[in-house]
Amino acid sequence: EVQLVESGGGLIQPGGSLRLSCAASGFTVSSNYMSWVRQAPGKGLEWVSVIYSGGSTYYPDSVKGRFTISRDISKNTLYLQMNSLRAEDTAVYYCASGRPFDLWGRGTLVTVSS
């Protein structure tokens, strides 16, 4: 079955770090555009990062320099390393594949609060 499963969310204090994982099955992460998208409570979708099949990565200004997207080919898994977390980073984080996003995970909740 083709699917994405996120993990790693939780409660973290402001200024802390967290790493999200997204395990893929049924297809190869390294052969696809892979992205992270977040949704703050009651808000819309915000694209957070993308890694191209060739390895190029891109971020919006809101997370650039704090978040890093990466992948592990051997584990067929996508990651999002999040540093210097802020209250406004609180959201459900989805991983998604393709361009456009034709496959989504169910999301993992990240809460940044003291």
Added chain:
Amino acid sequence: ENVLTQSPGTLSLSPGESATLSCRASQSVSSSYLAWYQQKPGQAPRLLIYGASSRATGIPDRFSGSGSGTHFTLTVSRLEPEDFAVYYCQQFGSSLWTFGQGTKVEIK
């Protein structure tokens, strides 16, 4: 950054009516790089339309997309109860991808 502005914010309609949703871009977008998604409460978004006008796999033909340049439209004909949801447009024509803020289609 290419800002996408969706209108209206909320659309109140009855089942059987048609919905017309607008997505305007601050910079021109190639039609190939414009998509629409549907999201229901508690669920991940679902791809509806790609390439501005092509339906994704399994999407009923009452959903249609059109437009070019800076103005794109999603039309939902003959609204079914399951179509009441939030709809987002997205562009990925540059290295910075963006979503519109969403349009909620609610039951009148």
